Amino acid sequence: MTKLAVSPLAPDRFPDLPVIEGVAFATVAAGIKYSGRDDVMLARLAPGSSVAGVFTRSATRSANVLDCQAKLVNSHTDGAAIVVNSGNSNAFTGKHGDGSVAAICAATADALGMPPGSVFTASTGVIGQRLPHDRITSKLNDLVNGLSPNGIAAAASAIKTTDTFPKGASTQLDIGGKPVRIAGIAKGSGMIAPDMATMLVYIFTDAQIGQTDLQGLISNLNDQTFNCITVDSDTSTSDSLMVAATGTSGVDVTGNADFADALHRVMLDLAHQVVRDGEGATKFVTVRVTGATDDADARKVAMATANSPLVKTAIAGEDPNWGRIVMAVGKSGARADRDTLSIRFGDILVAENGWVSETYTEADGAAYMKQQALDILIDLGLGNGESTVWTCDLTHQYITINADYRS
Amino acid sequence: MTKLAVSPLAPDRFPDLPVIEGVAFATVAAGIKYSGRDDVMLARLAPGSSVAGVFTRSATRSANVLDCQAKLVNSHTDGAAIVVNSGNSNAFTGKHGDGSVAAICAATADALGMPPGSVFTASTGVIGQRLPHDRITSKLNDLVNGLSPNGIAAAASAIKTTDTFPKGASTQLDIGGKPVRIAGIAKGSGMIAPDMATMLVYIFTDAQIGQTDLQGLISNLNDQTFNCITVDSDTSTSDSLMVAATGTSGVDVTGNADFADALHRVMLDLAHQVVRDGEGATKFVTVRVTGATDDADARKVAMATANSPLVKTAIAGEDPNWGRIVMAVGKSGARADRDTLSIRFGDILVAENGWVSETYTEADGAAYMKQQALDILIDLGLGNGESTVWTCDLTHQYITINADYRS
Numbered sequence: 001m002t003k004l005a006v007s008p009l010a011p012d013r014f015p016d017l018p019v020i021e022g023v024a025f026a027t028v029a030a031g032i033k034y035s036g037r038d039d040v041m042l043a044r045l046a047p048g049s050s051v052a053g054v055f056t057r058s059a060t061r062s063a064n065v066l067d068c069q070a071k072l073v074n075s076h077t078d079g080a081a082i083v084v085n086s087g088n089s090n091a092f093t094g095k096h097g098d099g100s101v102a103a104i105c106a107a108t109a110d111a112l113g114m115p116p117g118s119v120f121t122a123s124t125g126v127i128g129q130r131l132p133h134d135r136i137t138s139k140l141n142d143l144v145n146g147l148s149p150n151g152i153a154a155a156a157s158a159i160k161t162t163d164t165f166p167k168g169a170s171t172q173l174d175i176g177g178k179p180v181r182i183a184g185i186a187k188g189s190g191m192i193a194p195d196m197a198t199m200l201v202y203i204f205t206d207a208q209i210g211q212t213d214l215q216g217l218i219s220n221l222n223d224q225t226f227n228c229i230t231v232d233s234d235t236s237t238s239d240s241l242m243v244a245a246t247g248t249s250g251v252d253v254t255g256n257a258d259f260a261d262a263l264h265r266v267m268l269d270l271a272h273q274v275v276r277d278g279e280g281a282t283k284f285v286t287v288r289v290t291g292a293t294d295d296a297d298a299r300k301v302a303m304a305t306a307n308s309p310l311v312k313t314a315i316a317g318e319d320p321n322w323g324r325i326v327m328a329v330g331k332s333g334a335r336a337d338r339d340t341l342s343i344r345f346g347d348i349l350v351a352e353n354g355w356v357s358e359t360y361t362e363a364d365g366a367a368y369m370k371q372q373a374l375d376i377l378i379d380l381g382l383g384n385g386e387s388t389v390w391t392c393d394l395t396h397q398y399i400t401i402n403a404d405y406r407s
Numbered sequence: 408m409t410k411l412a413v414s415p416l417a418p419d420r421f422p423d424l425p426v427i428e429g430v431a432f433a434t435v436a437a438g439i440k441y442s443g444r445d446d447v448m449l450a451r452l453a454p455g456s457s458v459a460g461v462f463t464r465s466a467t468r469s470a471n472v473l474d475c476q477a478k479l480v481n482s483h484t485d486g487a488a489i490v491v492n493s494g495n496s497n498a499f500t501g502k503h504g505d506g507s508v509a510a511i512c513a514a515t516a517d518a519l520g521m522p523p524g525s526v527f528t529a530s531t532g533v534i535g536q537r538l539p540h541d542r543i544t545s546k547l548n549d550l551v552n553g554l555s556p557n558g559i560a561a562a563a564s565a566i567k568t569t570d571t572f573p574k575g576a577s578t579q580l581d582i583g584g585k586p587v588r589i590a591g592i593a594k595g596s597g598m599i600a601p602d603m604a605t606m607l608v609y610i611f612t613d614a615q616i617g618q619t620d621l622q623g624l625i626s627n628l629n630d631q632t633f634n635c636i637t638v639d640s641d642t643s644t645s646d647s648l649m650v651a652a653t654g655t656s657g658v659d660v661t662g663n664a665d666f667a668d669a670l671h672r673v674m675l676d677l678a679h680q681v682v683r684d685g686e687g688a689t690k691f692v693t694v695r696v697t698g699a700t701d702d703a704d705a706r707k708v709a710m711a712t713a714n715s716p717l718v719k720t721a722i723a724g725e726d727p728n729w730g731r732i733v734m735a736v737g738k739s740g741a742r743a744d745r746d747t748l749s750i751r752f753g754d755i756l757v758a759e760n761g762w763v764s765e766t767y768t769e770a771d772g773a774a775y776m777k778q779q780a781l782d783i784l785i786d787l788g789l790g791n792g793e794s795t796v797w798t799c800d801l802t803h804q805y806i807t808i809n810a811d812y813r814s
Contacts, residue, residue: 059736059738059739129730309716313809317810323535327465330467333466335466338467355500396803398720398806399723
């Protein structure tokens, strides 16, 4: 396929990510599918690290995901590694897929001198084609020799598939006068929907926190970030979020609210970047629902709106077609009442009391829709339930990418 | 907007529909939104008719739908009428919408000499704009004067919105040596998904059957026909299916299986025509799921596949990307097992035992996808649950229609 233009919603540049002591990265061009670019990344985590993860709930999830889930129940305080390839998802490849995962883990363990049970893998790309894992295992010595604390930006690029830009985010906070750093990378642009909406995300911190606490924290934060984004309502067989805490800052963050806030910011930033790279996206859309009977109903309305092809095409056409939002509310399955429902585009009151607002003009709505970032606010007027999700528009380019490209 | 080309999946021509004794039709150009075409239809049902209906379950359904639902609980054996306009859905128009329905019913009742409680209405088109019902009521005398038993084809055209062809279907059967006729019309092309997937459907028969029995019959048949089609997963605020039995054949069909079969055929034919006119459709796709734990799980898989943007764009691109079907199975929420799952394109075995079939070739798959009618067969290998749904592909034309057109 021809190279895709960078999303108009992309950040200006890849951010400067801080070095996380205890983590080293390397990338290599293994020629899995793409040529002329690195397509495998290795991250090595120092002894003393905690590793936690959240994965797709797909019933057809990949061999890699199943392997990671099995391994996470064990402790990895003697160090661990993460190996990720792009270009082939190793999903629905039967026993061959299980074999590929075992081969990559064995070779990585060998090269790094750690047990295979401490090696986590992910594969992303086309489904159902046998992974040529020899191309990865034959490059492992190169990868190990290339390990560097400064390699995270190259890693962000190596894990891309249809992504038009690499995704990174970081933050630093002070806890008791000592600095704690968090840096993460992500890939994902199509087949994006809960559960869970990540494609691949790797976050590293030098904070000190036990595995169980870290796992509880990221499961909770995942529900507020990656599980609140949707590009096309399709759920990947490979989605993985892993967070590693090396403890090298010497700061124990167990139960620390400031650390949780900081990690939430990094996860939300990466989640938003995935939406901003949504296949064909030209608009970044926040759908916020309030006044629902409960949070679950609010989420139903938010997701029905964010996934509606008719709402998403109207946004693509910069058409303030709020009637389609009414349709989405109606089909969501949530309790709703025409006469208590109100709809706003940003600060513009569009509809209330069962009809279009007296103050609303089509000209105001049309002008609002020309913006690149849009807020759709839906109040059901029934209770205190609320939910916010993020999505993008549905454009010709989405069709072009997905009708013509074997992803 | 420019006039849409007729769907490549359209039938060669509108069928010859039999006259149903006891039903008369008229149409008129009221100028609700469209110019140069009829946009209102009136159907008058003779005394002795039974009327039954099934409607959208949308929480934001239109004033017309709410009014029809309230009226159907009463008997209409003194005759009834159906008035339908295109170009404006009268949905989410607050108290004004209720007023428009009341005004149309009152004027129709007056012109036909029947109580307003026997007049059913439907409106289809843009949501949230006040219906200029005066344009309809001022034409009622013209409509009544134009009533004819032969007007059903004109009625099918008058109720179109983005439809590229009028939809009609009929059948005739002999019961005890006497002929019984069924003829129906439908409109719908976008915002098509259960519940229920019809947009507007009106079916007439000269069979004799009580209201309660007719209602039970069509509710059941609706679950096997209109509730099994999806174009874009969006659910209309106006969907209505009404069936009227005039009894003029003198043949009591209560509990008659042949009549049920015949009515099922007509309903399925119309449902398929709605899919064939799916916005931008170039492929007619049957998704059949077998071997599920139960029918509900089978339906989850069928609908997840039929609604997946990634599956639908692959079909549009004639790409035998069966990996995306695996993805859809996985995300459906149904119980599935990689190693018992099999996938077929028509007679071609694509995948089994957790991977691509040894006999499958990409060339076979690619050749199959070039056909206009495609069968995707998914066997989960777990139980006896099954489900069949019908859908179309997702093309550039869908985006063009919906990004540029205020439907």
